[in-house]
Amino acid sequence: MIERLKTGVKGFDRLVAGGIPRGFFVAVVGEPGTGKTVFSLHFAWQGVVEGDKVIYVTTEESRESIIRQAEMFGMDFASAVDEGRMIIIDALMKSKGDEWSLEEVGVEEMVKKVIEAKRRLGYGRARLVVDSMSAFWLDKPAMARKYSYMVKRVLYRWDFTALLVSQYAITSSFAFGWGLEHVADGIVRFRRAVVGGELRRYLLVEKMRQTPHDLRVHRVDIKDGVGMVVLGPVKIRREDLALPPDVVRRIVRAQDAARREVGEGEDVEG
Ligand SMILES: Nc1ncnc2c1ncn2[C@@H]1O[C@H](COP(=O)(O)OP(=O)(O)O)[C@@H](O)[C@H]1O
Numbered sequence: 001m002i003e004r005l006k007t008g009v010k011g012f013d014r015l016v017a018g019g020i021p022r023g024f025f026v027a028v029v030g031e032p033g034t035g036k037t038v039f040s041l042h043f044a045w046q047g048v049v050e051g052d053k054v055i056y057v058t059t060e061e062s063r064e065s066i067i068r069q070a071e072m073f074g075m076d077f078a079s080a081v082d083e084g085r086m087i088i089i090d091a092l093m094k095s096k097g098d099e100w101s102l103e104e105v106g107v108e109e110m111v112k113k114v115i116e117a118k119r120r121l122g123y124g125r126a127r128l129v130v131d132s133m134s135a136f137w138l139d140k141p142a143m144a145r146k147y148s149y150m151v152k153r154v155l156y157r158w159d160f161t162a163l164l165v166s167q168y169a170i171t172s173s174f175a176f177g178w179g180l181e182h183v184a185d186g187i188v189r190f191r192r193a194v195v196g197g198e199l200r201r202y203l204l205v206e207k208m209r210q211t212p213h214d215l216r217v218h219r220v221d222i223k224d225g226v227g228m229v230v231l232g233p234v235k236i237r238r239e240d241l242a243l244p245p246d247v248v249r250r251i252v253r254a255q256d257a258a259r260r261e262v263g264e265g266e267d268v269e270g
């Protein structure tokens with residue numbers, strides 16, 4: 001029997017046979033504003049609820065911003081931190097004298113800090129979120145794969161089930177993201193589109209080892225006071241992509257070419 005960790009995202013766990021297998025490193029990828037951080041907050045909070053040791057590394061928002069955002073969805077990160085159930089490692093603010101802040105944004109420093117945090121929280125099942133990994137290879141995208149591999153190899157024995165977030169600008173999809181996706185046990189991809197003049201969000205489980213996972217694109221909602229909710233499956237069309245038409249055409253062409261190269265089928269209707 002595979003032990004599966006609930007994500008705490010309403011409607012998500014049924015897409016992955018009940019949850020994310022313990023010990024997995026799952027890539028959470030998507031463009032800005034698609035819901036990667038909100039998804040990660042739920043996963044972290046579910047850990048607190050279940051008594052897991054929770055470590056949240058934030059590189060693009062401050063610790064305070066993460067706490068405020070979580071609070072809007074009824075998750076009390078501040079108390080969890082105070083009670084020693086959770087450590088938020090701030091890799092953005094570089095506050096001097098703050099034990100859980102990263103002075104340098106480097107993968108090795110981050111991994112060291114995460115292990116230190118795990119030691120502090122104590123023995124037992126743990127959850128890790130790194131939001132995001134992209135910050136570590138911003139100026140050296142070619143290192144993405146090596147860094148991702150290193151993170152997995154080193155943290156593997158610390159009983160983490162991890163979400164590794166990757167900024168996935170659709171225009172730079174070939175420079176970012178791939179490194180992480182190659183080492184990941186699972187991939188959850190977020191997307192956005194404007195349909196009928198309205199922003200919509202979608203989610204697709206692209207990969208989950210040892211899991212008969214759902215293969216459809218699902219609509220996702222983010223509700224004030226509640227957080228993320230996974231709605232029913234949909235078919236999205238190419239022309240719904242929320243970018244100027246000429247940009248979309250170029251991207252679609254590039255993606256088609258890449259897919260042909262790796263021998264994959266179409267995953268977008270249109
Ligand atoms: N209290 C809230 N109520 C409704 N929607 C919210 C609330 N807080 C944030 N959001 C939505 O979540 C989005 C941010 O999602 P986020 O997970 O941070 O995206 P990213 O993929 O960049 O990490 C915002 O742009 C907003 O649409």
Ligand SMILES: [Mg+2]
Binds near residue numbers: 036037060131
């Ligand atoms: Mg984010």
